[in-house]
Amino acid sequence: MTSLVDSLTASGGGESAGFLNDIVAQLWPNINVAAAGIAKNVVDPILASTLPGPLSSIHFVKLDLGHVPMKFSNVDVHKTATDGIKLDLDLTWEGACDIELDGNHVPKIGIEKVHLKGRLSVLLCPLTNVIPLIGAAQVAFINPPSLKLDFTDAANIADSFLIKNAVRNTILGIVSSMAVLPNRFLVKLDANCDYFKTYHPHLGVLRLTIEKATNLGVSNEGEKKSKTSRLLSKLKLKDVPDCYVKVNIGAEGEWRTSVQSNNHNPEWNETHDFLVADYEQSIAVDIQDDDLAGDDDIGIGHTTIKKILLNGGSQKLSLTHKDEPTNAEITMHAKFYNFVSDASLLSAQDAGGKDQICGLVTILIASALGLDGQRNELNPSVKVTWSGKEFVTGAKTYTPGVDIFNPTFDQAFKIPLTADMLANAESFKISLLNKNQETGSVEVAFQDVTSAPGMVKEDSFDVGNGAVVRASISVRGIQLSE
Template sequence: MENLASNIRQKLTGTSFDTPSEKSSPTGPSILNDFRKIQMPTAKMGLGSTEGDLIYMVKKYLEIVGLVVFVWILGYYHFSVSWILLIVFIYLFRQHQRTQFKERHKMLTEINKNEEHYIKARLEELPSWVFFPDVERAEWVNRIIKQAWPYANKYIDKAIFRDVMVPMIRGTHPALADFSFEKLDLGEIPPRIGGVKVYTDNIRDQIMMDIEVFYAGDAHIKSKVKGIVCGVKDIQFVGDLRVILSPLINTIPLFGAVTYFFLRKPSIDFKLTDAGTLVDIPGLNDLMLVQINDIVASMMVLPNRQVFPLVADLQVGYLRYSNPQGVVRVIVLQARDLVKSDITLLGKGKSDPFVKVKAQGNEYKTKTINNTSEPHWNEVFEFVIEQNETDSVEFEVYDEDPGKDDFIGRAQFPINTLLDKEAVTTWLTLKDVKKGSINVCLQYFTLTTEKSALDIIEQTNNQMIKQEKLSKALLVVFIDRCANLPRSKKTRREPNPFCTIQVDTNEVKTHTFESQTNPLFEHISHILCSNPVQQQLKIQVHDARSNNEVIAYFEIPVKQILNMDTMTIDSQEFPLKSSSEPLDRASIVLRLSLHVLSPVRSSSSPVQLPSPTNSLRSFDSFAKQNSLTDSSNKSSLEHNSSIDRTPSDHQHHLDPISEHFTPSHDKTLLVSDDPDLESAPFGQIKLGIRYTVNRKSLSVTIYACKNLIHVHNQSLPDAYIRVYLMPDFKKDKKKTKSVHDSTSPVYDDLFEWSAPLNDIHRQHLFISVKNNSPLFGNEQTYMGDIQVDLSNLDPEKNSIAWYALHEPNTSSAGLIKIKYDPNDQNTSHF
């Protein structure tokens, strides 16, 4: 007992005391005196024990009192109840946004504090170096950044915020002429690097790195305009930064300059303080975030880049611009079996779907199709591609609503799978939703300076689609600088110049400079031209200080660039004009280059002009043919168990999935040769199973069923199929559409799971056929199931075969291996 008292006393007081040498009774007075001597830690107990708790309670009390008084005032002055409902809606919506913001901030903060613990807790949000072996973990770099972060504050304060951002912000609008930073505290938490991927095989004289950067620190920044102080805190930043060390030289530091830019628009979020809380309401806050993202994009998102020279007298001007690698044409055709997010009074769902198409930092939107889950869009979008090895085309489907649009699925397609194909038409399974797929057509065009290619692309465009202005060439405009710009006529002050680059309706804007007559823009723009022979390039110089007045302009026909030997006008100075008065020595330095789109030709296809008889047919007829595919498939099944179908002649070359899963290419195992199908009392199901290596994706196509059991004496079943990937992906369940009144339904539904091949080999497919029975009906629900073992999955083979269904809810059949056709010697390498 004496030892226990001694230990407790040492833990709580940090001191030791003498114990009696004689043993005493457990209940003796010495022990009681020892416990009385124990000093408990001083702390206040109970509600409001600390100053922070008291402040929190006061703030909460004032919020409630203010809300009650405000509602009382509305009632006292007989305001409509609609105002109360509107205010409550805004309050709840803002609370929801704040909760999401806090969750994101907490997540990134936890990663900064203890990455290992967070990884174990949140396996679904691992950094890229976990999934991709070519992305390396850069923990040693994070340690260096953390150690040097306090010393970097002063440099970032002067070199970035005060020398770069202050003049730029002042030049955007006359009202911001006195903008300044009142407080600039970047805090103690530094930015963090998630992973680094190094490219050394692309170009010999450069080293290229992709760096994942994210920041969720404790920075607090305050700015002042017109005497009003506005601040931001809890800044969140996530982006993919590309760093290029080029050119490599034989003297220290071994490379002449550092070029850095973001591959796509980074994600930026923050919380407003001081006077900024007045605009921290839905709508205005989102508008401000859009403006900030646009400013960052105009400076550091492709095709714009920043160059930091390291060696004097080294020509690095060419590093500020680069020609893109190609153009991707995307045709959003249709969708099927979309989630019905709107519930009507009669209980039937509906959706008003539209699609957002994203690539290379650009985003386009289709029109909205009302009241359907099977929409047809048939719209074309084109994207300039800077890096075709790593970029993807992303599709996000939404249900348009008066308030916030409902998300009903997303899909993506890697661009590198298009590089050796003429055209790809495929169905993509929508992710993050229970069902739905989208039908798209994609085509990749390389860029060439051969003038003869203009005739090829013109005929290709005319034969592919009607009533659309498709691009034939890409114009790259690099504005280096302007000189001797005119001053304001009234005030004689130097202008705040910015430029707009325009070809027909396509317009691009540069960033704005403050009080400059010789601004150094170094801005690059990519403009797609539908008719380079007749179109005109017009560059206008505006003064933001004078309500964006045009103070000078320059015009040149695109045909003049086309007629150059290399289709390039390299860094030439042109005189500027003015519509009001002649300009003295005002000029602009430009680099202009034109590139003709060239369709990709497969190795077996000779490069020649397409003829009307064998070229791509018109898009209208393709859309019509595509919409009739399902009905023709259903009728053919009733007469032929192999389900032969006619392929679409628009699909000159299909992607790794659609090429092998198009039934005209199928080599289905014969029913008579398969002993597993001799006795199938619960029916049969036709499956297509394939793994695509370069996409790291397992694709499973549910083609059809036949000879399904009857679930009711008086009606045929309404069969649908559930697909699970067990055991690691059991939560990601897939579902086909329901086919009414049929024992031989046709589905043709494609499902995908993204995972490495080694992980897929440890899984098995669980496929269950069910009847879509009424809510209070007495019909049977389960009609049969099957489990397919994926341990023998071969990425170089494609399996399309019939399988026998077994009694539902039993494990008597066990796992069945994937069936491959032994006579099919064709392999494919994708």
């Protein structure tokens, strides 16, 4: 197995992306049309289901990305462990757009400029010996991108600011759910590409410990105070903060420490496990003052998984408040665990706490075959149930060109394993649904997966009534990386 340091320093260095920018510039009119289709077919339904109240009627009525194409730079090319090619590259877009959204009982919203910046990861896999030589492309931002929207003044009412904020935050949420690691936007280049060979597994687990913070709300003696220092000094005089830390890595769920009351130098020594999709993923820490009237920001710090591991697994971060430096610091520690297909390591020995991860279950749902019925009455999806958790693929609907009797899903579900789950490992249940009604199912014993070669059970599972679901269930243990 490659050492952790070798994996972290495998980059060959950034290269120019001039040729890619030339291609994108030529394709920009086509990209413009494709984006309008994605907005109508993908984004509009999500806006309807996520925006609150009357805002749920908001939808795109016009989407023109303008004449300024996206720019790429600093391209880094890697070979992946799953027989593919990985490109990391910076994306910058200063778009001069003409975008309009409208809805019932809300003003029309216009967007004239989009400022987008982030680092992309593009996976090209699997590699084949048949043209186009690449089975699929998967695109994702390594970390949540920076997005700023310049709105027109069409919505000239008192609550337009709230509407615009809701739209911006919802768009960022859509981007995160579709294309911020660990989520990847999949485009099949070969219609016959096998999803099981396309899927890119997580690298491992980061066990992160928030140790302590110092000088929260404390400024240096004799220092000319900035606005932030004066604010924090007022905080010190008025109230000693009750602090907790919010930690975010990629699009994974946020973790919060406990609250340490009345302390400028709180200590937590609390640990949480995060799934890692890329070593360049950012670790964002945000210290908050717990307050009944609304929590206040005290300080924010950033590092990356790569930086803290190359620093020996410990790092002290200086904190900023509203982009101004403070005297506050936070200390944290990290260990990295690889996922391994070794049943002897699938135990609770590495789980130091009740909810810490000691393994990972990954369920891939590729397709269903042999469905029966009237095509206009079919609305199939697949549900996976295990250890009290349920996951459902997107439902498919017949449209011309879609084989609704043999639908493709190409979705992955991940379940971090804990000691309690292993102690009571029940069978996996795979159910075929039509309009949310179960039409058939199959159960797969946990032991059948762990005893399979490589701890991967891959099959076309018979769910009854002549239908099968093509699925893969894998189990991984963890091993401390050195």
